Every structure is written in structure tokens, then in C-alpha cells.
Amino acid sequence: MTEKFDAIVIGAGMAGNAAAYTMASRGLKVLQLERGEYPGSKNVQGAILYSNMLEKIIPDFRDDAPLERHLVEQRFWMMDDTSHIGMQYRSDDFNESRPNRYTVIRAQFDKWFSRKVREAGATVLCETTVTEVARDADGKVIGVHTDRIGDVILADVVVLAEGVNGLLGTRAGLRETPKPETVALAVKEMHFLPEDVIDQRFGLKANEGCVIEAAGTISRSMAGLAFLYTNKESISIGIGCLVSDFAATMESPYDLLENFKKHPSVQPLIADSEVKEYAAHLIPEGGYKAIPQLFGNGWVVTGDAAQLNNAVHREGSNLAMTSGRLAGEAIVQVKTRGDPMIKENLALYKSKLDKSFVIKDLRKYKDMPALLHTNSRNFFTTYPQLLSQAAQNFMRVDSTPKIDKERATTAAFIKERSRWGLVSDAVRFAFAWR
Amino acid sequence: MLNMKRDTPPPAAGRASTKRELPEHFKDYRHVWVFIELERGQIHPVSFELLGEGRKLADKLGVELAGVVLGPAGEATLYAVAEAFAYGADLAYLVEAPLLEDYRNEPFTKAMTDLVTTYKPEILLLGATTLGRDLAGSVATTLLTGLTADCTELDVDAEGSLAATRPTFGGSLLCTIYTLNCRPQMATVRPRVMAMPQRVNKPIGRVIQHDVPMVEEEIVTKALGFLSDGQSSNANLAYADVVVAGGLGLGAAENLKLVKNLARAIGAEYGCSRPLVQKGWMPADRQIGQTGKTIRPKLYIAAGISGAIQHRVGVGGADLIVAINTDRNAPIFDFAHLGVVTDAIRFLPSLTEVFTHRLSPHSRDKLAN
Amino acid sequence: MHIVICIKQVPDSAQIRVHPVTNTIMRQGVPTIINPYDLFALEEALRLRDAHGGEVTVLTMGPPMAEDALRKALTYGADRAVLLTDRHFAGSDTLATSFALSQAIAKIGETFGSPDIVFTGKQTIDGDTAQVGPGIAKRLDLLQLTYVAKIVSIDLNKREITVERRSEGGTQTLMSKLPCLITMLEGTNEIRRGSLDDALRAARSRIVKWNAADAGIEDLTKCGLRGSPTVVKRVFAPATRAEKAEQIDTTEKTPRDLADELIAGIFSRQPALEDELAFDGDA
């Protein structure tokens, strides 16, 4: 059998589903292949979903998508070993009719998304791994081979949405293997607790949710971030650091997570919970500079596979969804015009992406990964400790005059990092953030 | 089979109140029956365990306990009747027919349903063996009555109904099940789940011999042959006094010899957790747990086994559980009595050696003197 | 030859959690799978079809999402799938389940041809009763062959089948007649990986969906809660042992020291054991 499709999508994650849905719902004959037992089975559980980007694909997703809690509160913590100093924003405005952010459990959410894809008319095959992209004599991608017995499956265009460690694109020479310093390794656990206990501990009611992001000595001088999301009956908790850092420091991600969980600020939040599902997953963190070639003759690449991930804001799925949608739209346009799926025409995908928030955001933070990486000791150890000492200094009421406390704080900062160092960190951070 | 649908509360609350009056025609169903499993001249010990349980139920209800023996006329059948009394029966029902020689579903179902409809027991217990499960399903369906399979606890409530408790969802939960409006109330129990009662020499009491007219020509299924497992020890695992088992923590198939060596040194049977069967490191009949054997030894030594709930339900009846595991948080330490946090691969040889030494006649003589 | 195989979608019990406070099942995020025991029956059915020709129909009774299990069975190569789904079936025990399934099998027989063999798995991992198979056999008056380890031969002309059946102490060889019901023993084969064609066909095929009326079930009092003589009165978590294992301190001890201490611990708790072991061990 040499059946031919308009498009083949590899992967049923956020990017793949967005692409497949976009194309199938506009009448293209789409085949989607997923190696997992079902969509989402290989995906790390518990994540934040950004409504805006999904609305652009499935406007009424709230009707039946499995959403856990909508977020009304975000905390950011700088931690040292015993304390945290934090920023917290909570607003009742987030209790809106169409909330902006939700926590979701990926295994369930992806399944729902995949059902939508199927309902839109795509053919979805799970437990089917694409082993190779097929090319013609000129090198144009014309289809895929799978690990099931059968012939090559042909398509006008192949959408690679295979995630960060998808081997296919790299094996086919369509892009390079991500480097250790551009990917983070995140480990994550689900802690189950009764719904009302979670409500109580975080001061939440009726499906409200809260997110905590934390940095500091917990990552042991590596560039890393810990996080905690409230789901309906569980808490997702995890920590991620650059793979290169793990390699250099020989730290174990599991130990970091254990320490984070034992931290006095975190422990009471997850006490008495039942742990289930320990998972590890890579996150592309190279940012703008790590983005590979995004299109070619007969192929495009989307989502994590294309390093489209905003490490600074911990956004990935929305970039994945948007890139998938834009790839789908571009393909539909080329197809409608009756043009071939060659490099020149598929460049439309890139230009759509350039105009979107995806590339604009990534460009904005293009220097951030490098800065955090080279300066990780200061950002993740020295500053959190200094800040915490400073805060404690101010809050502890004793007979030290306030002015002396202020001086002591400044002195401590300068001693650790020198006046020049401080200024340069500040300037560089500001530039990277700008 | 329990079908608990999501979002609906367990039917317990809603349905317990629906208890209606037992239909009139069931009111004369009385007494507790235990099916004495006789296969190829051998009585399955689960029958005695059930007599022990049946005795307690009958005493609570103030009724009689009967053993039911189906088989060809002969010594084995008579012996089974005698043993039923020795293990607590007040009377026995006996169906003798040549075609009850080899177990086959058709004649056994016929004989059993015939007995039940004639003599009307309120409770009928069978072993959850391959034979018992094959028979129980057919009998219950023929009689259109309730059957609670694989019970771990049997009791009667204040109103005299059988409360049969069994694990559900792979042992994560237990549930208590009633058969309120049908008779008999049927239950099966796996071997080794109930304790073996004391055998008491007793003369044969009342035996009710029942004739079920059956001719071989009417039975479609023919037994062509039987290949016995022989004296291979797998049958003994469930009934061994001491069991040593290995789990995935042993790392490699060749390390299983450490378990076997220890077992040999102390005269124990050996077994394993399920993953080892799946990997083909041990035959399926060595598996201990929910989907393997239930054991009830005096001593159980588990090496490199995490103690998942499905494993736990198979060993809960052991008198003394010793766990060897490198992870001090392994769930097995929640139900073991003695624990050693150490590498089993290094530790088992020493344990074997010290055991051997300590149990050798030589060192025991010295101790005695 | 027409073969009907009953499969059930079950929660992956390895991943089930019990709510620590309310003792109820927490199903959130628990994946469902085809009851693993049913896969042995399915593979056997596929092999028979491949050898003798004919069709394999998979049947399940369950909620609408049980369609996933059926689709997966099609991916393995089954020819047709029937989903029996109706609110009236909710809360069925083995008797009610076997009633509904036997009615559906009868209907399948009328619609697609009478089955020669009905397969079920040995047991499910959630209900775990091993009673539904025998129940179906009785209701359809099929010859019942349980715990089948091997199908030795089938003679379609004589309508004869010979199987090896596992019994407690050995293997029994039985010869019987078609139509029959077989419950298949685990570990007897390995489910195949469907071809790309099978996978594509499965993804696209329509699943036959029947409610009670479609399956020709008129008497709803035999279904679901109403048709179930057993009543679940109480669901609770197993009692946990209050104290944890006594840990033998391992610091700075050689394996031999540890062994000494452990053995002393064992015999102090079970004094009678030492003599018994000495006897066994030397025998």
C-alpha cells in the first residue's frame, strides 16, 4: 500500500495536535503518528495551559477540555536553605468567565486534544514510531517509514512535532542535536491530596489555582528553576536545570527535587501527600539563538523540536501550539494555491512565525540563557542568600538601628559580589530582559 | 466482578437500604455447604480451609455444616467424606457416578445444581482453584444467584446474611458483598487465604447419598488424558512453611541462584514477584501475589521486592515477614516484621552461610551441650 | 469460522491510588488498558482466524470511552468491534454482565453469523472473578473450556476441538464440540504487533455501538444494578499494620554480622522454627 496524504504530522504533543487539527479542520487529508500508547502517555504530567493560544485553535475548548484549576495567583520565590523571599500576585480579576491560564494534566489534556484532532477528520495512529523520513532522489521529503510492518507512507509535506529529543529530524540531518547547554532536564512528581486540603493550604476556592516558581540555592549554583502547580487533586512539583550543569556538577536531579520538597517553605504545602509518577523530561532552553532551520523541501519543524521554548517565562506549550497552528495554516495556504510543498513556499511558515509573539518573545530574551548560564553562581546562590539575609535583617526586631541594618546589607552585597560585579549583573540582566 | 463507575458513589450506600424481604421460596434454604474438591483422588487442602470457615459461619447461624463430595464410587470418595467430618462437617452429601472421575464442567455442574435445588443450602463455598472457579460460575449462573469470588473474609451479619469480603482494584481496596435476595449465597476463597483448621479424628456421621442420573453418552466433552505436574514442587509453594522470594532488585537472572541457595539451605520453597515471571526468569507458578500464589508460611523472606500492593495481598498471611531491600522507604517495610536495609546480592550469600552453619547438627550439638 | 472475543477496559491497577482520607478510589489520571488477560485470548483468536480463515469480532460492555480498547483490538488485527453501552448496564455484577454479554453475542450471531468459538480472558484485573466467561457459556449453552493453555486441534467439519487445560495438579486434555467458550490462560502466547494496514484500518473503522435495545435486550431487570444479586455494602482500605518493620541497624557491620543478627531476630520471634528448619534443612 502506498497511500498518500496531504500531510503527515509526527508527534501528538501540543505542536503536533495544533498542526494536525488546523489542517484537518480545513479539509486536508492528514495522518498523525504518535509513538506513545496514547497521546500524552509520554508527556510529563501537570502543566500550565495558556488559553489565548488554544482559543485561536479551538475557541470553545472550555466546553469539554479537561482543565484542572484556573490560576488566580502566582508566587515567585528566591530561596536560600531555610527561607524564601517572595513576590506574590493574586487577583480576583482572574476569576473571569474565560480565564487566562489553567493548570492541566497533560496525559488527559493531550488525549482530549487528540480526540478533537480525530473529530476534525485526521487519521491518528498511536504506538507507531516514525523511524525515518523518506526522501526522493533530490532530497525532498516525501513521506515516512514507521516501525510497523508496511510500506512507506507518502505525503506532500511532513510536519515534525516530535518534541525536544525527537531523533528523527536530527537523524535526517534537518537540524542539529540540541547541545547540553541549551536543554534543561526537569524532574517532576505528582503529589496527590484531597481537593479541599489543597484549597486550604493555598487559600483557594472553587477551582482556583496557584503557581509557585522558585529559584535560589535549591539548584546548587546551577541555572535552574523549581516549580509547584496546583491541580484539582494533586500538586505537580519539579525542578529543572541545564543538562550541561548537571554534567559538570555531578548533581542528581532527583536529589535536588528531594531537597526542594524538604525545604521548610515547601514541605508543609505537600505534607501527607501520596507521591505518584516520577518523571523526567527535557526542556529546550537555548532560546532564540538555538532555533534551527524551520522548513525545507517537503518539511517543517514545530514546537520543542524547533527549540521554540521561552525559558524565562516557563512557556513552552503555547509556543508549541502556536507554531503548530501557523505551520498548519501555512501548509493549508500553499495547498489552496495549488503550489508544491517546496522550501520557497513553506517559507511562509517562518514569516508567519516571525510576525507572531513566538519569535518576538524569543528574540527579546535572546541573551538570557547565556547570561544565566555563565553567571549562575551569582543568580542562583549569592543573590538569594543575600536577599534572604537582608529581609531577615529587616524583619527581626532588635535594638539595631534601621540605618545600621541597611548599611550591613549593602556591605554584605558588596563583599560577596563587589560593587562592579553588582552593577554589571544588573546591567546585563536588564539588557537580557529588556 | 465489580463495576464501579466513576462519579457514582460505591453502590453500598444507595443499595444497602434496598434489602427486601427474602422471597418466600428461598426461606427454606438453610445450612452451610462446602464443596470438597476431589481431583484424581486428591483432596485439595483449600476444602479443609473452607470447612474451618464454614464451621464458624454455621455456628453463628446455628445451622449445620455439610461437605459436598462428587466423585466416582470408591475409596477416594469415601476418604473425602471421612476427611470432611474430621475437619468439622456435621454431615456430608455424596454424589457418586463413574463420569465424575475426571473433572468436567458439564457433569459436575449438573450434579451440584441438582443437589442444591434438592437440599437447599443458604451458603455454598468453593475453593477459588481452576476447578472451583470453573464450577462456581456455571452453578451460580444456572441457579441465577450471586457469587462473590476470591473472598478473603467471610462472616454473617446480624440478620444472618453472608458478608463476603474480597479485594478489589488489585488489592488497593476491600469490599464487602452481600447476596440479599437469592439463594444460595455463593463464595469462592483462594487456597491459603484462610487458616487450616485442626483435624480431629471423628467417626463418619450422616451421609446423604444423592443419585443424579447421568450417562456418559450425553456428556459432550471427553477427557482424553492427564499429564500430572508430578512431584515438581510448584504445587508446594502455597503450602510451604518457609518461603524465600526474589524481586527485581536482584538485578539479573543469574542472581536468582542466591535465592535458591538460601531456600535449599533452610528447606524452603522459593518464589518471586511478578516482573521476574514477565522477564522469563522464573516460571509463572512461582509468582507470589494477587495474580500468583497466596502463601501463608511461618517465615517469608523477600529480597529485592518493593512490596507493591499486588504482592502484599499474597503474603499478608505469613507469620513473620523479613524484607531485604536497599531502599529504606520501600513499601515492603510497612508490612514486614523485620527489615534489613542492605544489598541483597551481597547479603544473601552470608545469610545462607550463617543459616547453614547455625542449623548444622554439629553446631547445634555444641549449643545443646 | 467466526470468533467472538470479549474484552474489558480496565484501569491500570498498578496506578490506582486510594484517597488517604476518604478511602475512595482516585481515578484521576489513571490510564485504562485492555485487561491484560484478554490479550492472550485475542491473540489466540487471531491465530485461529489466520489458520482457518473467517472473522474475529471483539465485544466489550462498558462506558463510551471503552471504544479506545476496541480500537486497539482492531489495531492488533481484529475484523470488527462491537461496543455494548447503556446506562442500564451500570453496576452490573458477574451475573448481570454475563447476561448482557450473552445477549449481545446472540445478536452478533444473528447479524454477522453465528460464532463457532467465544473467547474470554481468564479473569479481569479489576473485578478479578474469572466468572464472566463461565456465566456466558451457561447462558448461551456453549460448552465450557476454561484455563486453556493450548488449542491442540480444531476439525471444522466434524465440529470438534481438542484443548489442553490447566488444572491444579497438571494438564488435562479435553475433546469437545463447537460452538464452545474458551477462557484462555495467561502466558500462552504474545499479542502481535498489528501491521500498518491494520493500524490504519483500525483508526478509520466504525465501531458498532449498541444499547440494550439494539442488542435485543428486552428485560432490563436482568441488567445492571437491578439484575445483580450481589450488593456491595461497604468499600474500605485494607488495614495497615500499625508499626513498621523493625530495622536491623546496618552501620559498620559485615554481612556476616548482619546475618547473625537477623537470624537471631527471626528465631527469637519464632522459636519453634529453629528446630523445624534444622530438620528440613538437613533432610
Ligand SMILES: Cc1cc2nc3c(=O)[nH]c(=O)nc-3n(C[C@H](O)[C@H](O)[C@H](O)COP(=O)(O)OP(=O)(O)OC[C@H]3O[C@@H](n4cnc5c(N)ncnc54)[C@H](O)[C@@H]3O)c2cc1C
Ligand atoms: C517539567 C516541565 C514542565 C513544563 N511546564 C510547562 C508549562 O507549565 N507551561 C508550558 O507552556 N510549557 C511547559 N513545558 C514545556 C512544554 O511541555 C513543551 O514545550 C511542549 O509540550 C512542547 O510540545 P511539542 O508538541 O513540541 O512536544 P511534545 O509535547 O514533547 O510532543 C512530542 C510528541 O512526539 C512524539 N514523538 C517523538 N518522536 C516520535 C517519532 N519518531 N514517531 C512518532 N512520534 C514521536 C512523542 O511521543 C510526543 O508525544 C514544560 C516542560 C517540562 C519538561
Ligand SMILES: Cc1cc2nc3c(=O)[nH]c(=O)nc-3n(C[C@H](O)[C@H](O)[C@H](O)COP(=O)(O)OP(=O)(O)OC[C@H]3O[C@@H](n4cnc5c(N)ncnc54)[C@H](O)[C@@H]3O)c2cc1C
Ligand atoms: C494487575 C496486576 C497484577 C499484579 N500481580 C502481581 C502479583 O501477583 N505479584 C507481584 O509480585 N506483583 C504483581 N504485580 C506487579 C506489582 O504491581 C509490582 O510491579 C511488582 O510486585 C514489583 O516487583 P518487584 O518488587 O520485584 O520490583 P520493583 O518494584 O522494581 O522493586 C525492586 C525493589 O528492589 C530494591 N532493590 C534494588 N536493588 C537492590 C539490591 N541490590 N538489594 C536489595 N534490594 C534492592 C529496590 O529498592 C526496590 O524496592 C501486578 C501488577 C498488576 C498491574
Ligand SMILES: Nc1ncnc2c1ncn2[C@@H]1O[C@H](COP(=O)(O)O)[C@@H](O)[C@H]1O
Ligand atoms: N464488561 C465486559 N465486557 C466484555 N467482556 C468482559 C466484561 N467483563 C468481563 N469480561 C470478560 O470476562 C472475562 C472474565 O472477567 P471477570 O469475571 O471479571 O474476571 C474477562 O477476561 C473478559 O474477557
